[in-house]
Amino acid sequence: MTSMALSAHILGIGLIGPGLPDWRSARSVLSGEQAYCRTPTVLPAVEALPPAERRRTGATVRLALAVARQALDEAGAEAATLATVFASSGGDGAICHEICATLASDDRQLSPTRFHNSVHNAAAGYWGIAMKATASSTALCAFDGSFAVGLLEAMTLAAVDGAPALLVAYETGYPEPLHEKRPIPDAFGVALLLDPRPPPRPRPRITLTLTDAEADRMPEPPLEALRTAIPAARCLPLMRHLARGEVGVATLDYLERRIQVEVSECP
């Protein structure tokens, strides 16, 4: 059986990370126009949620929704009917810690809100509520390969259904003592709005295949440190191509193998 070409145009990009408040600033850093200065990640509030829901959201939901919103705004796209793929190695680390600490104490009474926010698909659920998005939404985990697995899922969804798909990959890490076991240093999120159909105006085009080649490293040591420390930041070699407007191939960490993302148009 021959494979479908897993190709799509990128209509919108969102990115938030340490010292990278949005895709615009990340683009200047990744293209070399601006030096990278690592400062703690700043997470914006989720404006789209009603106040009651907004108060209940933790860092992970705020990060995921913020990068998703950046990608959508750049594309001027509607969220309501857009299929989404949320990919992360863990759920909300702070909530996970609080639940485990409570369960290890004499009073095991959990907060109901904390419990329903602990699910891995919390960001997908709040995205639906915030954007009145009723289309298919999935939430995936593949440990350090979560970005590539999410991209593969979103590209396949777009190719098979012939419709756009929004990928949101994000990670916030854990407080101690879990931090020692899973040392994710800060929050990083990225969103790509992918569309397999011809775009109305020139947009970057990517094609995905699996490979046994080694993953690309970032030439700049602080960015390479970021890439290896946070699963969602495994996207950085691809984002570098997109920031520089360069065609070429980015090889990204996946599971036992790697994914190769060919950027064939990059206006």
Add this chain to the structure above:
Amino acid sequence: MRPLALTHFTATSCIGRGLTETLRSLLKGRSGLTPCAFETVRLETHIGEVPGVDEVRLPPALARFDSRNNRLALLGLSQDGFIEAVSACAGRLGPRRVGLYLGTSTSGMLETEIAYRQRDATGALPARFDYAATHNSYSLAAFTQRVLGIEGPAAVICTACSSSAKAFASARRMIEAGLIDAAVVGGVDSLCLTTLYGFHSLQLVSRAPCRPFDAARDGISIGEAAAFALLERPAAPGTILLTGIGETSDAYHMSSPHPEGLGAQAAMRQALESAALAPRDIDYVNLHGTGTPSNDDAEGRAVTAVFGPGIAGSSTKGATGHTLGAAGALEAVISALALRHGFAPGGLNITEIDPSVGFQYLRESHRRPLARVLSNSFGFGGSNCSLVLQRAD
């Protein structure tokens, strides 16, 4: 969609290890729910605990993956010749052409809960605690891939209680795109304190064995299960086919379904449409039917709206408990058994069917040929997935 065959499948839950015991329990209407005496849990409730999970030993080479969840996974994989069937398939197609898509909600969370009780004076977790191989959701796939000797694309789907139904959807897309030729799909979720105390905090847990669609139902009974299927392109007549999938989001509330079940309706309609079937073509609906007042009310309305009053349906959670991230796969396997052996499973623990139920809720298992079945799975975050399974003849 192009149909896929469930060429092999298996299930292990509190009603049985493997298909023979599961079938016998379903036909006899035997529930596996028992009063909760799990670990150190002090809650007055019933649970669907799989006997013997603690006694399972992982192969020494995979010792770091040791967790209740991976023990349950291995127990489940070891039934019905499933490992051998997958090995043969991987031998035929090549291990890289067989994908792995599994659902879980809590993976090895129990190990982390226990490790938190064993923190030292500085607050550090014990040295033996292995985050990647136990706590992380992907540990389920990393472990299963090694047990089965398959090397294709893999992912763990974590959409709470729809996880392992949506695993079928992800696998189907990968096969459709030609990235793989076959996939192992399934779900494994095991008992842990987070879900027992968490659902309790939401006042969604019944003290008695859960009574889906009963007038006096008052919550879920949490269970655990491991269920798997091997999905391939259709082969011999008589096999069970996956012919339709519907996936939607409620966009309503994190832990309550839309009162009219609008998202559920859309998922069922989408599944029918992708199978090119009309509502009247479905012989039986395996309901999500958790036993909470709100789920069963919303799902009942949705089922009646889509299929009309004549449709037969039941929830098998009165027998198995709500196996959360494994429920979608477990109930897909139960649906496949119902098709293969010609029976519609009854919904247990009913005293009086909720008078507002507008369709034919089955209280007892009925022997009768079934051609097409729809199975519902809905999760927190408003994640809905419906599957259509049918006989290939």
